Amino acid sequence: MIRGYFYQPSSSRVQEAVARLSGNRVAIYTGDECLRETMQDTLSVSAHLPGQASELTFTDGARFVPLDVTHRWSFQSGKSSLLASLESNLVLIVCALVATPVLLYALLFKLVPEIAVTAVEAMPDAVVEQMGQQSMVLIERAALSPSELSAEQQQAVRDLWQDTLAQLDLSADKYRIDVYRSDHFGANAFALPHGQVVVTDELALLLAEHPNALRAILLHEIGHVERMHSVRLASQAAVASIAIAMLIGDMDIVAEVVLGSGSALMDLQFSQNMEWEADNYALVQLARLGYSGEDFAQALESLVSLDEDEEHSWLKYLSTHPSLQERIEHARTHTPAL
Ligand SMILES: [Zn+2]
Numbered sequence: 001m002i003r004g005y006f007y008q009p010s011s012s013r014v015q016e017a018v019a020r021l022s023g024n025r026v027a028i029y030t031g032d033e034c035l036r037e038t039m040q041d042t043l044s045v046s047a048h049l050p051g052q053a054s055e056l057t058f059t060d061g062a063r064f065v066p067l068d069v070t071h072r073w074s075f076q077s078g079k080s081s082l083l084a085s086l087e088s089n090l091v092l093i094v095c096a097l098v099a100t101p102v103l104l105y106a107l108l109f110k111l112v113p114e115i116a117v118t119a120v121e122a123m124p125d126a127v128v129e130q131m132g133q134q135s136m137v138l139i140e141r142a143a144l145s146p147s148e149l150s151a152e153q154q155q156a157v158r159d160l161w162q163d164t165l166a167q168l169d170l171s172a173d174k175y176r177i178d179v180y181r182s183d184h185f186g187a188n189a190f191a192l193p194h195g196q197v198v199v200t201d202e203l204a205l206l207l208a209e210h211p212n213a214l215r216a217i218l219l220h221e222i223g224h225v226e227r228m229h230s231v232r233l234a235s236q237a238a239v240a241s242i243a244i245a246m247l248i249g250d251m252d253i254v255a256e257v258v259l260g261s262g263s264a265l266m267d268l269q270f271s272q273n274m275e276w277e278a279d280n281y282a283l284v285q286l287a288r289l290g291y292s293g294e295d296f297a298q299a300l301e302s303l304v305s306l307d308e309d310e311e312h313s314w315l316k317y318l319s320t321h322p323s324l325q326e327r328i329e330h331a332r333t334h335t336p337a338l
Contacts, residue, residue: 001018001019001020002018002019002021002066002068002071003016003017003018003066003067003068004016004017004018004019004053004064004065004066004067004068005017005064005065005067006028006030006035006036006062006063006064007062007063007064007065008062009058009060009061009062010061015030015035016030017029017030017035017064018030019056019064019066021040021074024039024040024041024075025037025038025039025040026038026039026040026043026056028064035062036058036062036064038058038059040075041075042058042059043056043057043058044056044057045057045073045075048072049087050087050088051069052069053065053066053067053068053069053071054066054071054072054073056073107243108240108243111243112236112239112240112243113236115239116232116235116236116238116239117232117235119235119239120228120231120232120235123231123235128193128194128228128231129194131193131194131230131231131234132192132193132194132195132196133192133194135192135193136192136196139198140180142184143182143183143184143185144180144181144182144184144185144198145180145181145182146180146181147179147180147181147201148181148201149179149201149204149205153204153205153208154179154204156204156208156211157177157179157199157204157214158177158179160211160214160215160218161175161177161197161218164215164218164219164222164289167289168222168285168289170222174194174195175195175196175197175222175225176195176196176197177196177197177198177199177218178196178197178198178199179198179199179200179201179204180198180199180200180201181200181201182200182201182202185200186200186202187200187202187203187205187206187303187306188200188202188203189203189217189218189220189221190221191221191222191224191225191230192225192230193225193228193230193231193234194225195225197218197221197222197225199214199217199218203217206302206303206306207299207302210295210298210299210302212291212295213295213296213298213299213302214299215286215291215295216282216286216291216295216296216298216299216331217282217296217299219281219282219285219286219296220278220279220281220282220296221278222281222282222285223277223278223279223280223281223282223285224270224274224278226281227274227277227278227281229270229274229277229278230270232274233270233271233274275327279296279327279330279331280334280336282296283296283330283331283334283336284336287335287336288336293331293332293333293334293335294331294332296331297328297331297332300324300327300328300331301328303324304324
Protein backbone atom coordinates (compact mmCIF):
# COMPACT_ATOMS: atom_id res chain seq x y z
CA MET A 1 0.00 0.00 0.00
CA ILE A 2 1.56 3.27 -1.14
CA ARG A 3 0.26 6.57 0.23
CA GLY A 4 0.09 9.59 -2.03
CA TYR A 5 -2.11 12.09 -3.86
CA PHE A 6 -4.55 11.49 -6.66
CA TYR A 7 -5.10 14.19 -9.31
CA GLN A 8 -8.26 14.06 -11.41
CA PRO A 9 -7.64 14.49 -15.14
CA SER A 10 -7.69 18.10 -16.36
CA SER A 11 -8.68 19.40 -12.96
CA SER A 12 -6.81 20.89 -10.07
CA ARG A 13 -8.69 18.67 -7.61
CA VAL A 14 -6.39 16.70 -5.32
CA GLN A 15 -7.34 13.81 -3.06
CA GLU A 16 -5.32 11.89 -0.52
CA ALA A 17 -5.24 8.32 -1.73
CA VAL A 18 -3.45 5.00 -1.53
CA ALA A 19 -2.30 2.74 -4.32
CA ARG A 20 -2.70 -1.04 -3.92
CA LEU A 21 -0.83 -3.50 -6.06
CA SER A 22 -2.15 -6.98 -6.65
CA GLY A 23 -0.73 -9.21 -9.33
CA ASN A 24 -0.34 -7.03 -12.38
CA ARG A 25 -3.15 -4.66 -11.43
CA VAL A 26 -2.95 -1.25 -9.75
CA ALA A 27 -5.89 0.22 -7.83
CA ILE A 28 -6.21 3.68 -6.30
CA TYR A 29 -8.44 4.09 -3.24
CA THR A 30 -9.56 7.00 -1.16
CA GLY A 31 -11.05 5.51 1.96
CA ASP A 32 -13.15 2.58 0.68
CA GLU A 33 -13.94 4.19 -2.63
CA CYS A 34 -12.01 2.85 -5.64
CA LEU A 35 -11.02 5.76 -7.88
CA ARG A 36 -9.17 3.81 -10.59
CA GLU A 37 -8.19 0.27 -11.29
CA THR A 38 -6.08 -0.74 -14.24
CA MET A 39 -3.43 -3.08 -15.62
CA GLN A 40 0.16 -2.04 -14.83
CA ASP A 41 1.21 -1.98 -18.47
CA THR A 42 -1.37 0.72 -19.34
CA LEU A 43 0.27 3.14 -16.89
CA SER A 44 3.08 5.46 -17.76
CA VAL A 45 5.68 6.02 -15.06
CA SER A 46 7.65 9.26 -14.87
CA ALA A 47 11.42 9.22 -15.23
CA HIS A 48 13.54 8.46 -12.18
CA LEU A 49 14.93 11.76 -10.95
CA PRO A 50 16.68 11.97 -7.61
CA GLY A 51 14.48 13.80 -5.10
CA GLN A 52 11.38 13.53 -7.26
CA ALA A 53 8.46 11.21 -6.75
CA SER A 54 7.87 8.66 -9.46
CA GLU A 55 4.33 9.41 -10.57
CA LEU A 56 1.84 7.21 -12.39
CA THR A 57 -0.24 8.60 -15.22
CA PHE A 58 -3.43 6.85 -16.28
CA THR A 59 -4.60 6.70 -19.89
CA ASP A 60 -7.27 9.35 -19.17
CA GLY A 61 -4.70 11.77 -17.76
CA ALA A 62 -5.35 11.18 -14.05
CA ARG A 63 -2.17 10.99 -11.95
CA PHE A 64 -1.07 9.35 -8.75
CA VAL A 65 1.95 10.88 -6.94
CA PRO A 66 3.48 8.91 -4.06
CA LEU A 67 4.27 10.84 -0.88
CA ASP A 68 7.59 9.06 -0.57
CA VAL A 69 9.88 10.60 -3.16
CA THR A 70 12.22 7.62 -3.00
CA HIS A 71 9.46 5.14 -3.83
CA ARG A 72 10.04 3.23 -7.06
CA TRP A 73 7.36 1.03 -8.62
CA SER A 74 8.22 -2.66 -8.85
CA PHE A 75 6.96 -2.76 -12.45
CA GLN A 76 9.01 0.26 -13.43
CA SER A 77 11.94 -0.54 -15.69
CA GLY A 78 15.10 -0.96 -13.63
CA LYS A 79 17.12 1.21 -15.94
CA SER A 80 17.03 4.83 -14.88
CA SER A 81 16.73 7.39 -17.61
CA LEU A 82 19.61 9.25 -19.22
CA LEU A 83 18.47 12.46 -17.56
CA ALA A 84 18.58 10.83 -14.12
CA SER A 85 22.07 9.45 -14.64
CA LEU A 86 23.23 12.90 -15.79
CA GLU A 87 21.69 14.49 -12.73
CA SER A 88 23.34 12.12 -10.31
CA ASN A 89 26.75 12.14 -11.96
CA LEU A 90 29.02 14.24 -9.76
CA VAL A 91 31.69 14.71 -12.42
CA LEU A 92 29.14 16.06 -14.87
CA ILE A 93 27.70 18.38 -12.23
CA VAL A 94 31.13 19.82 -11.49
CA CYS A 95 31.79 20.19 -15.23
CA ALA A 96 28.51 22.07 -15.64
CA LEU A 97 29.38 24.37 -12.73
CA VAL A 98 32.70 25.21 -14.32
CA ALA A 99 31.40 25.40 -17.87
CA THR A 100 28.54 27.81 -17.17
CA PRO A 101 30.69 30.84 -16.20
CA VAL A 102 33.14 30.01 -18.98
CA LEU A 103 30.31 29.99 -21.51
CA LEU A 104 28.91 33.22 -20.07
CA TYR A 105 32.34 34.83 -20.31
CA ALA A 106 32.74 33.65 -23.88
CA LEU A 107 29.28 34.92 -24.75
CA LEU A 108 29.59 38.37 -23.16
CA PHE A 109 33.26 39.15 -23.78
CA LYS A 110 34.00 37.33 -27.03
CA LEU A 111 30.79 36.78 -28.96
CA VAL A 112 29.04 40.03 -27.98
CA PRO A 113 31.87 42.38 -29.06
CA GLU A 114 32.15 40.48 -32.34
CA ILE A 115 28.43 40.75 -33.01
CA ALA A 116 28.62 44.42 -32.01
CA VAL A 117 31.41 45.14 -34.49
CA THR A 118 29.45 43.40 -37.23
CA ALA A 119 26.38 45.37 -36.22
CA VAL A 120 28.37 48.61 -36.41
CA GLU A 121 29.59 47.80 -39.90
CA ALA A 122 26.06 47.05 -40.99
CA MET A 123 24.61 50.07 -39.19
CA PRO A 124 22.91 52.37 -41.71
CA ASP A 125 24.11 56.00 -41.68
CA ALA A 126 20.55 57.09 -40.94
CA VAL A 127 20.59 55.18 -37.63
CA VAL A 128 23.92 56.72 -36.62
CA GLU A 129 22.59 60.15 -37.58
CA GLN A 130 19.46 59.57 -35.49
CA MET A 131 21.48 58.34 -32.52
CA GLY A 132 23.74 61.38 -32.63
CA GLN A 133 20.94 63.90 -33.03
CA GLN A 134 18.90 62.44 -30.19
CA SER A 135 21.91 62.42 -27.90
CA MET A 136 22.67 66.01 -28.82
CA VAL A 137 19.12 67.07 -27.91
CA LEU A 138 19.55 65.47 -24.48
CA ILE A 139 23.01 66.88 -23.84
CA GLU A 140 22.00 70.34 -25.02
CA ARG A 141 19.01 70.39 -22.70
CA ALA A 142 20.96 69.11 -19.71
CA ALA A 143 24.38 70.68 -19.95
CA LEU A 144 24.80 73.32 -22.65
CA SER A 145 23.78 76.95 -23.06
CA PRO A 146 24.39 79.40 -25.94
CA SER A 147 27.97 80.53 -26.38
CA GLU A 148 28.92 83.81 -24.75
CA LEU A 149 31.99 84.26 -26.93
CA SER A 150 32.09 87.22 -29.32
CA ALA A 151 31.14 86.58 -32.94
CA GLU A 152 34.84 86.90 -33.86
CA GLN A 153 35.96 84.39 -31.27
CA GLN A 154 33.35 81.88 -32.46
CA GLN A 155 34.30 82.51 -36.07
CA ALA A 156 37.95 81.79 -35.26
CA VAL A 157 36.97 78.31 -34.04
CA ARG A 158 34.86 77.72 -37.15
CA ASP A 159 37.64 78.87 -39.47
CA LEU A 160 40.09 76.53 -37.77
CA TRP A 161 37.56 73.71 -38.13
CA GLN A 162 36.89 74.36 -41.84
CA ASP A 163 40.61 74.58 -42.49
CA THR A 164 41.22 71.25 -40.71
CA LEU A 165 38.37 69.50 -42.57
CA ALA A 166 39.63 70.79 -45.92
CA GLN A 167 43.14 69.52 -45.20
CA LEU A 168 41.82 66.11 -44.15
CA ASP A 169 39.47 65.86 -47.13
CA LEU A 170 36.54 65.20 -44.82
CA SER A 171 33.01 66.10 -45.82
CA ALA A 172 31.75 69.39 -44.41
CA ASP A 173 28.24 67.93 -44.77
CA LYS A 174 28.96 65.21 -42.25
CA TYR A 175 31.30 67.08 -39.92
CA ARG A 176 30.09 70.21 -38.18
CA ILE A 177 31.24 72.16 -35.17
CA ASP A 178 29.27 74.04 -32.52
CA VAL A 179 30.45 76.29 -29.71
CA TYR A 180 28.52 76.25 -26.45
CA ARG A 181 28.91 77.56 -22.96
CA SER A 182 28.85 74.72 -20.42
CA ASP A 183 29.23 74.86 -16.66
CA HIS A 184 28.90 71.10 -16.61
CA PHE A 185 31.71 70.25 -19.03
CA GLY A 186 34.06 73.17 -18.28
CA ALA A 187 36.91 73.47 -20.79
CA ASN A 188 36.05 70.54 -22.97
CA ALA A 189 35.30 69.12 -26.39
CA PHE A 190 33.32 66.07 -27.39
CA ALA A 191 32.14 64.36 -30.54
CA LEU A 192 28.77 62.81 -31.37
CA PRO A 193 28.59 59.67 -33.49
CA HIS A 194 27.23 61.44 -36.60
CA GLY A 195 30.13 63.89 -36.79
CA GLN A 196 28.99 66.85 -34.72
CA VAL A 197 31.80 68.17 -32.52
CA VAL A 198 31.14 70.51 -29.62
CA VAL A 199 33.76 72.89 -28.21
CA THR A 200 33.02 74.83 -25.03
CA ASP A 201 33.65 78.56 -24.59
CA GLU A 202 36.23 77.81 -21.94
CA LEU A 203 38.27 75.51 -24.14
CA ALA A 204 38.15 77.97 -27.05
CA LEU A 205 39.35 80.78 -24.73
CA LEU A 206 42.03 78.62 -23.14
CA LEU A 207 43.57 77.74 -26.51
CA ALA A 208 42.76 81.01 -28.33
CA GLU A 209 46.47 81.85 -28.55
CA HIS A 210 47.43 78.32 -29.65
CA PRO A 211 45.20 77.47 -32.61
CA ASN A 212 47.23 74.40 -33.48
CA ALA A 213 46.74 73.03 -29.98
CA LEU A 214 42.97 73.42 -30.44
CA ARG A 215 43.36 71.82 -33.87
CA ALA A 216 45.01 68.81 -32.17
CA ILE A 217 42.03 68.45 -29.81
CA LEU A 218 39.62 68.68 -32.76
CA LEU A 219 41.59 65.96 -34.54
CA HIS A 220 41.32 63.75 -31.45
CA GLU A 221 37.52 64.20 -31.51
CA ILE A 222 37.38 63.53 -35.27
CA GLY A 223 39.35 60.35 -34.49
CA HIS A 224 36.51 59.16 -32.22
CA VAL A 225 34.00 59.74 -35.02
CA GLU A 226 36.11 58.18 -37.78
CA ARG A 227 36.69 55.04 -35.70
CA MET A 228 32.95 54.98 -34.73
CA HIS A 229 33.80 54.68 -31.04
CA SER A 230 30.48 55.77 -29.59
CA VAL A 231 28.52 53.61 -32.02
CA ARG A 232 30.73 50.66 -31.09
CA LEU A 233 30.17 51.19 -27.36
CA ALA A 234 26.43 51.71 -27.69
CA SER A 235 26.11 48.68 -29.91
CA GLN A 236 28.17 46.56 -27.49
CA ALA A 237 26.01 47.64 -24.57
CA ALA A 238 22.87 46.89 -26.56
CA VAL A 239 24.02 43.45 -27.76
CA ALA A 240 25.17 42.53 -24.22
CA SER A 241 21.83 43.54 -22.73
CA ILE A 242 19.97 41.60 -25.37
CA ALA A 243 22.15 38.53 -24.71
CA ILE A 244 21.45 38.80 -20.98
CA ALA A 245 17.74 39.31 -21.63
CA MET A 246 17.68 36.18 -23.76
CA LEU A 247 19.47 34.18 -21.05
CA ILE A 248 17.16 35.43 -18.34
CA GLY A 249 14.17 35.35 -20.61
CA ASP A 250 12.90 38.89 -20.24
CA MET A 251 12.42 40.32 -23.69
CA ASP A 252 10.95 43.57 -22.37
CA ILE A 253 14.52 44.61 -21.71
CA VAL A 254 15.23 44.49 -25.43
CA ALA A 255 12.79 47.27 -26.21
CA GLU A 256 14.19 49.34 -23.37
CA VAL A 257 17.74 48.86 -24.58
CA VAL A 258 16.97 49.84 -28.14
CA LEU A 259 15.04 52.92 -27.02
CA GLY A 260 17.47 53.82 -24.24
CA SER A 261 20.75 53.58 -26.12
CA GLY A 262 20.53 57.24 -27.09
CA SER A 263 20.48 58.46 -23.51
CA ALA A 264 23.24 56.01 -22.61
CA LEU A 265 25.44 57.94 -25.02
CA MET A 266 25.27 60.96 -22.80
CA ASP A 267 27.23 59.23 -20.05
CA LEU A 268 29.45 57.63 -22.57
CA GLN A 269 32.95 56.96 -21.36
CA PHE A 270 35.30 55.78 -24.00
CA SER A 271 37.55 52.90 -23.10
CA GLN A 272 41.23 53.64 -22.66
CA ASN A 273 42.00 51.79 -25.89
CA MET A 274 39.64 54.08 -27.74
CA GLU A 275 41.36 57.13 -26.26
CA TRP A 276 44.73 55.87 -27.47
CA GLU A 277 43.20 55.23 -30.87
CA ALA A 278 41.86 58.79 -31.03
CA ASP A 279 45.20 60.19 -29.80
CA ASN A 280 47.06 58.24 -32.44
CA TYR A 281 44.63 59.38 -35.11
CA ALA A 282 45.33 62.98 -34.06
CA LEU A 283 49.10 62.44 -34.00
CA VAL A 284 49.14 60.79 -37.44
CA GLN A 285 47.05 63.60 -38.95
CA LEU A 286 49.13 66.33 -37.26
CA ALA A 287 52.27 64.81 -38.74
CA ARG A 288 50.67 64.35 -42.14
CA LEU A 289 49.45 67.96 -42.25
CA GLY A 290 52.83 69.32 -41.22
CA TYR A 291 52.13 70.06 -37.56
CA SER A 292 53.64 68.19 -34.64
CA GLY A 293 52.75 66.09 -31.66
CA GLU A 294 54.02 69.03 -29.62
CA ASP A 295 50.77 70.88 -30.48
CA PHE A 296 48.77 68.10 -28.89
CA ALA A 297 51.10 67.92 -25.88
CA GLN A 298 50.63 71.69 -25.41
CA ALA A 299 46.87 71.41 -25.49
CA LEU A 300 46.97 68.74 -22.81
CA GLU A 301 49.40 70.77 -20.71
CA SER A 302 47.16 73.84 -20.85
CA LEU A 303 44.40 71.69 -19.45
CA VAL A 304 46.63 70.46 -16.66
CA SER A 305 47.49 74.03 -15.68
CA LEU A 306 43.83 75.01 -15.80
CA ASP A 307 43.10 72.12 -13.54
CA GLU A 308 45.63 73.39 -11.00
CA ASP A 309 44.14 76.90 -11.07
CA GLU A 310 40.64 76.01 -10.21
CA GLU A 311 38.79 72.88 -9.36
CA HIS A 312 37.56 72.11 -12.82
CA SER A 313 35.34 69.61 -14.51
CA TRP A 314 37.92 68.98 -17.20
CA LEU A 315 39.07 66.49 -14.60
CA LYS A 316 35.93 64.48 -15.27
CA TYR A 317 36.86 64.25 -18.91
CA LEU A 318 40.44 63.33 -18.11
CA SER A 319 39.50 60.73 -15.52
CA THR A 320 38.07 58.61 -18.32
CA HIS A 321 41.19 59.12 -20.37
CA PRO A 322 44.54 57.39 -19.94
CA SER A 323 46.98 59.11 -17.60
CA LEU A 324 47.57 62.64 -18.84
CA GLN A 325 51.31 62.54 -18.29
CA GLU A 326 51.48 59.32 -20.30
CA ARG A 327 49.58 60.95 -23.14
CA ILE A 328 51.75 64.08 -23.13
CA GLU A 329 54.85 61.88 -23.18
CA HIS A 330 53.37 59.80 -26.00
CA ALA A 331 52.48 62.92 -28.04
CA ARG A 332 56.07 64.20 -27.72
CA THR A 333 57.87 60.95 -28.51
CA HIS A 334 55.56 59.09 -30.87
CA THR A 335 56.59 59.52 -34.49
CA PRO A 336 53.75 58.19 -36.58
CA ALA A 337 54.65 56.14 -39.65
CA LEU A 338 53.16 57.96 -42.61
ZN1 LIG B 1 38.69 61.25 -26.22
